[in-house]
Amino acid sequence: TDKPAIDPATIAAAVSPERLANDLANVAMMGGRSDGGVARLALDDNDTRARLWLIEQASVLGAKASVDAIGNVFLDVPGSDPTLEPVVTGSHLDSQPAGGKYDGALGVLAGLEALRALKQVGFTPRRPLSLVSWTNEEGARFSPGTSGSAVFCGVRSLEETRPIEDSDGVSLGHALDTCLAELDAAGVPRRPLATPMHAFLELHIEQGPILEREGAAVGVVEGIQGVSWFEVSVSGSANHAGTTPRAMRRDALEGACALATTLRETARDSEDRVRFTIGKFAVSPGSVNTIPDQVTFTIDLRHPDAATLKALEAEFNELAQQTWAGCKAALTSLSRVEPVAFPATLTALLDDTAHELGITAPRLVSGAFHDAIHLANHCPTAMLFVPCRDGLSHHPDEHTELDDAVAGTQLLAASLASLTR
Ligand code: GLV
Ligand code: MN
Ligand code: MN
Ligand code: MN
Secondary structure, three states: OOOOOOOHHHHHHOOOHHHHHHHHHHHHOOOEOOOOOEOOOOOOHHHHHHHHHHHHOHHHHOOEEEEOOOOOEEEEEOOOOOOOOOEEEEEEOOOOOOEOOOOOHHHHHHHHHHHHHHHHOOOOOOOOEEEEEEOOOOOOOOOOOOHHHHHHOOOOOHHHHOOOEOOOOOEHHHHHHHHHHHHHHOOOOEOOOOOOOOEEEEEEEOOOOHHHHHOOOOEEEEEEOEEEEEEEEEEOEOOEOOOOOHHHOEOHHHHHHHHHHHHHHHHOOOOOOOEEEOOOEEEEOOOOOEOOOEEEEEEEEEEOOHHHHHHHHHHHHHHHHOOEOOEEEEEEEEEEEOOEEOOHHHHHHHHHHHHHHOOOOOEEEEOOOOOHHHHOOOOOEEEEEEOOHHHOOOOOOOOOOHHHHHHHHHHHHHHHHHHHO
């Protein structure tokens, strides 16, 4: 307490672009694709290698590594007052099958570099400081995603998560046990779930076009829009395509198309805030000369405002009760997460720290969801975004300029320092 506070500029100057670039390149090789992208699916061998690599970094930080029952890896740096709850930063190391080097990995590696920079300048946190990598954020192999943060925060149980299977019929629980066995062999101790936190900060690429358009290196995220996933099934009856007159047809595809179009029109708002996507559409029996008897499609519906999201969901439910081209429809919820608004105290701290560092950091709302959407109900949470070229992500060409990644890391490091004081 007698030591003079280390100012944000000193902390920022200790963030090393070389170390960060080197870590990004190293981690991108674990599951690296020949097209320059990354395929590091949740709990596969490369994801396990990346965890072991992260755990090896604990020694430079003077941190203790541990893993919980859903495979979230933590590196804990002790604070001078061990009775206080920790300030936590991190993101995820799993990727899409044809993913990039930055989605998830950047938040973990920026957190690692921030902690190294704080150690380098001799900063002693009063509160403990932790780096986390959450399991299966993407949901590309085991759906739905954000498994690590959802189970950690008690939003979903381990029991309901372990049986989820990938497309080869391998359960998440089986893949998790394989991964945990490797970590056990490396002597990594277990830690409990749901441990209390003073705050959580996640840095991530924006995955959208706003920061690039504004020429900003960093953005302060005010919240994450809510998301509601549905499956819609439309049932008609199959019959011969050539012989069945119009009055006798109950064509499930005709019904599904009419319903899908009406749902899309219902979601269209003049402010362009609603996000409505039909990403899967399956027609059965799928024969050129048979009238379809069954169509299922998915809906990804998002809005930053809880009441608007709820009203749209109610309208969708009503529309699904109607008859569509003589067919019955049924709408089932696959998952839903309420929008979150990050606490103003935390976003203001990020604004102020950016200001002190001379970084212009506009505010924005996250269109994509992140582990932070669950953490926001566990402890005060906020996010930082850095731009990505052409707003592109979930693509091998995903790219963030090193200067922007460094600016984000500097702001992260200085903000973590204020929060742990
Ligand atoms: C995943 O990040 C999503 O927003 O769908
Ligand atoms: Mn991500
Ligand atoms: Mn992603
Ligand atoms: Mn995501």
